[in-house]
Amino acid sequence: METITIHTSKAYEILLEEGLLATAAEHISKVLPPVEDGRAANSAPRKCCVVCDKTVCQLYGQKPHPLLTGLLEAGYTVHVYVFNPGEKSKSLRTAEDLCGFLSENHFGRNDFIIALGGGVCGDLAGFAASIYMRGIPYIQIPTTLLAMADSSVGGKTGVNTDAGKNMLGTFWQPSLVIADPKALETLNKTELLNGLAEVIKAGFIGDTSIFDVISEGLPAAIAKAIQVKKEIVEEDEREGGSRRLLNFGHTIGHAIEKCSNYTIPHGFAVMTGMYLTALAADERGWSRTPMAGFIKSAIDAFAYPVYTDCTAADLAAAAKDDKKHEADRITIIYPDQPGTCAMKELPISDLEVFIASGLTKAQGR
Numbered sequence: 001m002e003t004i005t006i007h008t009s010k011a012y013e014i015l016l017e018e019g020l021l022a023t024a025a026e027h028i029s030k031v032l033p034p035v036e037d038g039r040a041a042n043s044a045p046r047k048c049c050v051v052c053d054k055t056v057c058q059l060y061g062q063k064p065h066p067l068l069t070g071l072l073e074a075g076y077t078v079h080v081y082v083f084n085p086g087e088k089s090k091s092l093r094t095a096e097d098l099c100g101f102l103s104e105n106h107f108g109r110n111d112f113i114i115a116l117g118g119g120v121c122g123d124l125a126g127f128a129a130s131i132y133m134r135g136i137p138y139i140q141i142p143t144t145l146l147a148m149a150d151s152s153v154g155g156k157t158g159v160n161t162d163a164g165k166n167m168l169g170t171f172w173q174p175s176l177v178i179a180d181p182k183a184l185e186t187l188n189k190t191e192l193l194n195g196l197a198e199v200i201k202a203g204f205i206g207d208t209s210i211f212d213v214i215s216e217g218l219p220a221a222i223a224k225a226i227q228v229k230k231e232i233v234e235e236d237e238r239e240g241g242s243r244r245l246l247n248f249g250h251t252i253g254h255a256i257e258k259c260s261n262y263t264i265p266h267g268f269a270v271m272t273g274m275y276l277t278a279l280a281a282d283e284r285g286w287s288r289t290p291m292a293g294f295i296k297s298a299i300d301a302f303a304y305p306v307y308t309d310c311t312a313a314d315l316a317a318a319a320k321d322d323k324k325h326e327a328d329r330i331t332i333i334y335p336d337q338p339g340t341c342a343m344k345e346l347p348i349s350d351l352e353v354f355i356a357s358g359l360t361k362a363q364g365r
């Protein structure tokens with residue numbers, strides 16, 4: 001089993017191995033024992049709330065799946081909260097409903113949440129964990145490639161509002177992350193590509209050897225992507241500086257998601273965002289090595305549907321609402337050379353022109 005420890009304000013382990021879903025309870029009970037420390041052995045067991053969407057619930061979140069039976073056998077009182085799959089559920093309304101569910105079931109400060117699912121589940125359940133009773137522990141059990149390689153690590157939680165993606169959120173580190181790549185066997189090709197975009201992003205940000213190991217199998221690529229994120233979040237947990245590099249492709253990507261009313265998946269939007277940013281940055285001569293060609297190779301290698309029918313004006317307007325800017329300037333993360341990204345401040349008034357130059361080049365005009 002691969003164990004990666006993340007040394008943020010709260011240190012926690014990421015366990016990565018095929019088959020871990022079946023033995024998850026064993027690992028959870030080492031971190032959050034079924035009977036709280038200091039309580040008499042015959043006192044009430046600790047409660048855990050498994051949060052998952054309907055699809056994941058049917059696959060892994062109900063009996064007789066060993067994850068559920070293992071938790072029960074370990075001695076936890078288990079509740080399951082199920083929400084509708086999709087980005088639309090990443091809302092304050094669902095978070096409030098989940099917090100209500102915890103209250104109705106008398107969850108206290110030492111009880112905990114298990115976020116079982118993709119990035120939507122992790123962000124939503126982590127957000128609820130961070131605000132319920134001013135914060136309770138949570139465990140991430142990612143079941144999508146995107147969540148294993150990226151979103152379950154680093155403690156960013158959040159929900160979307162009408163103003164944009166992740167407009168309400170917290171930094172709240174999990175107590176443990178359990179990643180079982182076997183769970184990826186039930187993902188469809190679209191979702192695999194969706195997650196692979198964040199793996200490819202990690203390659204462009206910090207480690208081009210990721211591109212070599214992708215063909216060897218996903219666990220190796222996931223481990224390398226986690227290492228890239230680990231180094232960055234340990235240096236800058238709350239995104240005051242270098243953590244912003246992880247947002248490569250996300251300024252335009254989030255705008256694409258929002259303009260498509262969240263019909264374009266996050267990873268596809270980020271892939272398009274990385275490409276458009278690289279084209280525009282190359283045109284301005286920002287990158288030490290022109291990088292758009294490298295990104296296009298990755299797009300072609302995996303046949304990504306790089307696509308947006310939004311105009312530069314729409315995307316700029318959506319990006320201006322995004323929280324990644326201050327006053328009249330926005331930080332653009334661009335690829336500087338293979339395995340390295342850099343940041344540049346752009347006046348907000350220049351954003352539409354910047355995006356338009358990427359779009360024009362992408363459309364071969």
Ligand SMILES: NC(=O)c1ccc[n+]([C@@H]2O[C@H](COP(=O)([O-])OP(=O)(O)OC[C@H]3O[C@@H](n4cnc5c(N)ncnc54)[C@H](O)[C@@H]3O)[C@@H](O)[C@H]2O)c1
Pocket residue numbers: 053054055056059085086087090117118119120121123143144145146147150151152153154155156157165183184185186187188191194195198266267
């Ligand atoms: N917190 C962070 O640092 C961070 C980083 C990157 C992305 N994100 C967020 O992650 C979200 C996207 O995550 P996602 O792409 O995992 O989306 P998702 O959670 O909606 O999952 C995608 C789909 O896959 C299904 N699914 C999940 N696991 C499955 C499995 N094993 N087998 C079959 N189907 C399965 C789900 O039901 C869903 O329909 C976005 O909201 C994005 O903002 C957060």
